[in-house]
Amino acid sequence: MKPARFRYLRPETLEEALAMLAEWGDDAAVLAGGQSLVPMLNLRMAQPAVLIDVNRIAGLDRIEIIGERLHVGARARHAEVLRSATVARAAPLLALALGNVAHEAVRNRGTFGGSLALADPAAEIPAVTVCLDGAILARSSTGERRIPAASFFEGVYTTALRPEELLVGVDFAPLGPDFRFCFREVSRRHGDFALAAIAFAGRIEAGRVGECRVVFAGVEESPRRLAAVEAALAGAAVSDEQAWRAAGDGLGAVLDPIEGAEYPAAYRLLLARNLLLETRRQLEEEAAR
Amino acid sequence: MTSAPETTAPIGMIRTDTPAIGRSMPRAETRRLLAGRGRYVDDGAPRGCLHAAFLRSPFAHARFTIADTSTAAGLSGVVAVLTAADLAPVCRPWQCRSGAFPGLVSPVQRALADGRVAFQGEPVAMVVAESRARAEDALDLIAVDWEELPAVASLAAALSAEALTHPELADNVAWRTEFGSADFDAVFAGADFVVEERFAFERKTGVSLEPRGVLAEFDPAEGLLDVRISHQMPHQLQLHIAEQLDLPIGRVRVACGDVGGGFGIKMHVYPDELATCAAAKLLGRPVKFVADRIEALATDIHAREHQVDARMAVDGEGRILGFDIHDVQGLGAYSVFPRSSTTEAMSVLRAMGGPYRFEAYRARLECLLQNKSLTGQYRSVGHPIACAVTERLVDLAAARRGEDPLAFRRRNLLPVEAMPWTNPAGGRMFELSHHACLDAMIGLVDLDAKREEVRAGRAAGRLLGLGFASFVEFTATGSQAYGAAGVKVAAGDTVVASLEPSGSVRAQASASEIGQGVRQALAQVLADGVGLDPSNVRVETGDTRTAPHGGGAWASRGAAIAGEAAWRAGRRLRGEILAAVAALVQAKPADLDIRAGEVVEVATGTPRMTLADLADLVLFRSHELPAGVRPQFTVAEQYHRDDDPFLPTNGIQAAMVEIDRATGFVRLLGHWVVEDCGRIINPLLVDEQIRGGVVQGIGEALYEACRYDAAGQFTSGTLADYLVPMAGDLPEIAIGHVETPYSGSSVGAKGAGEAGTCGAPAAILNAVNDALAPHGASLAALPIKPVSVLRALGDLGAGEAP
């Protein structure tokens, strides 16, 4: 289990990195935290000709408020995002989700952008980024694209990122102070990828759900907002278990769960439904506090 | 610690005078290992060392021809590309044979497959290069023409014989047997009721932290093959390397440094390891091969693939009358060499009903060949299956009678006064303490409180369950098992001990240190045997150049067998020392004793001479010794147990679980073990052996599985697919002991290394079924999967069983 030969490049600046990407494109792989890429190299599932290590580029790991918006740099480590006071204030859902990502050692290296670029169906960060309608910033030597999270994920391990583009960060527009967030996950052991997870953001007014967003991780091939479920919940009282059950029962018509020998689609659907009901319970408990 | 009923003091053991035996002490090497100074196979390489990588079959079953190796061989850094034809002149094929399994069908195996592969991962070619990465590069360049053949994967497929594991055979049966008591039918016919169940067990494997690894170096001048390897029994391997490579045994050295876990996977002859030795001989350069995690998961021996149909007959008083078991074992592509894969199934049959009194037994067994990795002796060989089957049947019978499962057990457990006894399954039972363990367990668990917790939790809608499992583990196997079957496995051990300058003791033992701490245990026994502090005793193991031939590490034998040899060697050395000092100081040996490294007068404790001074005199100034005083300060003791083919040990485990109905997950809330391994030499080491064993049992119950698809493709090749229990998901494991020393030895120790694994799956299975019972559900397959739990509860529609 040793990687095939590759050329190792370590740009010091963003411009250098983009020039390298422009030159190598498809033959290159960006090395961020390496927590997913290095195992893939060792298994020879990935055999890039060139590795472009972005760990030296200054500023790529910034977590800051720019204007109204929260900016999370692509190389911000999971552990930094998890502990960031800025994130906790501006986008608490991110911190809630990141507590479920892997273990401390992996979180010390793994990066926010790496998780998005990888697009593992069971990963937490893509789901919350979609839930928060983040804008993914993709830079190439010719300019920058802002890709809405909703159109970034195209399938298992596939994204809208082009070979010559570097993911440099994500911008999150603020949601109002009356928004409540919930992230719940089912994984086999602590730190495992999600068998199913739910990211929920919703405006709760007088005990009723207003505008809301529901996204699952681990259930379908890519995370997406479930408009039908969001519509079913809009206007429902948090205490109205019946209404939430009905929304949960509707998931079968909405979701196209991943099929597998050990975890059949019906099981993931059941988990999704139960996660939705747990979300209600949590909202109710929090309101009671 | 609870004590068993008083037993007779073992021969030669001064029970009050054992300052080291019975003391919790960390292993001598703990500090070194924690400081990162371990020396595992991959930690070093001699100058010019080459690295091997294997081209392994991507198919479960296929014919092949290697069309071209020249491109691979031409890659810079590649020294050789070897195939079956290249290795044939230096490495003989082998075949599993055992007198215990007459008629065993297991074809010839080679270091590299010759024209046909019978399981995925079987090595077909080998690249030797300047680095492992380069060797792997070259693997991609070897051109092979594959012709896929129908593969046998599941037990059902193996039984149907529609496809054949080996085309030249008539079916997939490697071995079958049937035996039972003469009155079996009559006893079952007279039963008040019979409980029955079909059980399914999935394959699992050992997952040692350090994978298998070997570094072989051939010195043509001396004709000596020097093999560094991560292994449990260097002497056994030395024998087989010598035989397969046609070298005199004295020209093969096998040495183990630190061994990062064995669990039974490192006691077999593996094709890749022999190929590495053969390549070293062929090329005259050092060659190293270290299995990576995929190779480990796919090709380390697997174990425990069984389907068991079992019945238990009970009389009107709730007494167990007998067991009827039909075991179908998935054995893999070959019966593993040299110990045979069938041994596991025989172990299941022998351990059935172990803790109980019963009259009648019938056992039927089919061991089936499959196009899957080989199976072998993994920790607690077969016992966990017998235990899960027996204990589940016991719970079913108790439920049928509407009785407390512990009351049912208490009535049926084999009482002290009924032993010794050979049960109808052939297990010889003696010096066991079932009832004492049961009582101790009730206290350890605080059973009334836990039962109340379960009751209250259930009333609140929670799915809680408590489960119990009594067990017997046969340990410290004697030569009646392998030796009698003509399989060259040493069942005895030897300890050579010397008094060294400064008065310390150094010993060579034929036991193997694989992380279990046997060196520390032997040091403690020697310390008491001679009369000095264990810190002044150094025990070395694992190198055939220095350690005498012996058994190594298997069947929980270190303390029981090598421990006894160490005691005897220590006593003998003590005798030599006392005789010498008595002559020097003109006293009678009987009036002297050795305490804390000093020879003293028994009566007064007055010091007469330190071991340091004595060693100084004898080793450096022997001309000063009086005439006729010629002490032997190097002694050796070889210990083979003559009677008692196995030392049975016993205990009981309890588990408390909660089922999460939203996910089907089973959460283990508590686990308790009370066991009796005879004399405890080092409680710390014993407890950690039990805990580690329980964790492997938890894995067997809830997480671990080596899965194959219908085509025989292995689907558990990474630790993201093969789940092991992790510390964060485990409860406290509480341990208690009952000590019933083995009366046939001086030390009185029996085996302790496998007891945890033996009973844990059964206790958890029973706990889960206890939680399911109020909902009219039950399970009989391990590991217990979330999806199966929800299906049993009716929360998830049935479908293709995962």
Ligand SMILES: Cc1cc2nc3c(=O)[nH]c(=O)nc-3n(C[C@H](O)[C@H](O)[C@H](O)COP(=O)(O)OP(=O)(O)OC[C@H]3O[C@@H](n4cnc5c(N)ncnc54)[C@H](O)[C@@H]3O)c2cc1C
């Ligand atoms: C034991 C273990 C458990 C884990 N558990 C979880 C878990 O529970 N949940 C979870 O979400 N993840 C989990 N992970 C994955 C971990 O979070 C990864 O670190 C993460 O998914 C990828 O981030 P990285 O920085 O390590 O990326 P890398 O491994 O360096 O790269 C991953 C991929 O993204 C590309 N890439 C990286 N950065 C950029 C960029 N800036 N622009 C363009 N492309 C880029 C790389 O080329 C590569 O294809 C686990 C990993 C391990 C080893």
